[in-house]
Amino acid sequence: MALCCTLSLMCRRLRQLLSTQCALLSSLPGRDCSLLAEKRVEKWKKRNAGEGCSLPGSSWEERLADAATPLWRLPYQEQLQVKYENQRKVLQTLTSRLQELGVDVQKPGELCCPLRPVVPSPITNGYRNKSTFSVNQGPDGNPKTVGLYVGTGRARNIVCVRADHVKNVPPKHKQVAQEALATQKALLKEFFTSGPGAGCALTSLYFQESTMTRCSHEQSPFQLLYGEPHIFEDLLGLKFRISPDAFFQVNTSGAETLYQAVGELSQADRDTVLLDVCCGTGTIGLSLARRVSKVIGIEIVEKAIEDARWNAAFNGISNCEFHSGKAEAVLPQLLCSWEDTRPLVAVVNPSRAGIHYRVVRAIRNCKAIRRLLYICCKPEGEATRNFLELCCPPDPGKKLVGEPFAPVLAIPFDLFPHTVHCELVLLFSR
Template structure:
């Protein structure tokens, strides 16, 4: 079945290696069948470098890698930030991310397994660190759950948001509008809105009409 998890549609190794290994920006990544990874490696390197530049993450910031998959974005940016916190719903991808951090000697990354709308809010409510946060989101085509948008918008420490979308003209557009909403008690938004400052397309899918879009939002 397409679009189903391992629990819904079990798979069986018939031949070869259990995992794919890929190298991006000098790091080696261990990728399980359930886990997401960019299919265009050269394009992924360009994409992650753009995210790193736009994020302006430094040693005084904590990078939130929401929908982190195997941890690729966070691990590639870990050298810039004080700490990376990854959130991912696919449990096997989280295990991959932990393996990737250990294998590559990256010690300032931590990962949480679960739905972003639950895990992210718990993390933001319980954090004691007063450092600024930079959020990077790279959701499925369906976009972010509204509670994720609420959590990010209502967190005063998040002044910068990087949204990576493979289908910006459809579902992600709903999220773009939500991040730009002014305070609204009915929508449970209490802080100032974000505004899009810059959009950078990356041609991840040559010979097609599609591109990956990176959008920089700031307060």
């Protein structure tokens, strides 16, 4: 896997801040997990509840690791069990909510659909292909500490701590973060091309001035200081171009496992049209393009759409079209006049905020869509509302007149070892 890094410079007041952005199934027990595993999970929850989740006597580096990767102290198999139990609770909540709406689900006490064990990440340490660091005052008062923030604005106790103990950050990224980075563009370029930072093997070096810790290219343009204007990743035999502002999964090998499963679950064939909502740089659609008749991608980030179109052309894929704009504006127009007789399968991969109600309504009311794959990085959040809107009985008042979907299968994929997060793939059909 290629090392992909981007560097951006941000200014806050008079201080300049630097930021470096530099299907095997688990053998874990299913619903009937062992008592020992349950006790370990509960012990972890108690230990990590609230703000004081770090162990007594922990170093600042360990406190940072507890905040950024709260499961790092657990053996990996126990991490997977914690995540399995979290996803099970999500489905239990969804089952109860569906029952309240009068939806016929499985027997009381069971889940609305089978939940498979968490698919483990092929790589558990140093898997991030992009890392973000800041330069600010550290716990020892050093104003040029390079690392990640610990603390809260409300408590006014934020400090910048080195990422030595953060297991998902690659060693080369940590090495760069431990050096004193120059704050001038020329020195910054020299540092990464011929200085101590050369070991990171940057392919692109960007500079961004901002009054915020994070902002878009439109808000504050990225300035290329060195290298190629894009970074590249190889995924499932394809090469993908990625702009600094475009979304791409941080765990490349884990994403390959996820997308392979999506292809199998979609049951798409040469007669299928694949609708890829929130498509980013086109990774899902392009990885499945050669097995389907056509791919239609929708994405709000214009730069990502430019990448997707370039990726299709570079990889010799001609059966894809990509639309730039908000999904709630593009998708209803696309589907309201849909007359194609080919099977239509939808894949939705939104941010943590889920998809807009108008997107749900457009999918729900399109008779051609019989199969839907929802990839969710935070199923306990707004995505639950999406699930209920997809599965509830017809509601003319909300203009949900189409036949309801039903959850068929849930599979969690661990793309973020040592954290509490994973990607949950929910298969719906009707």
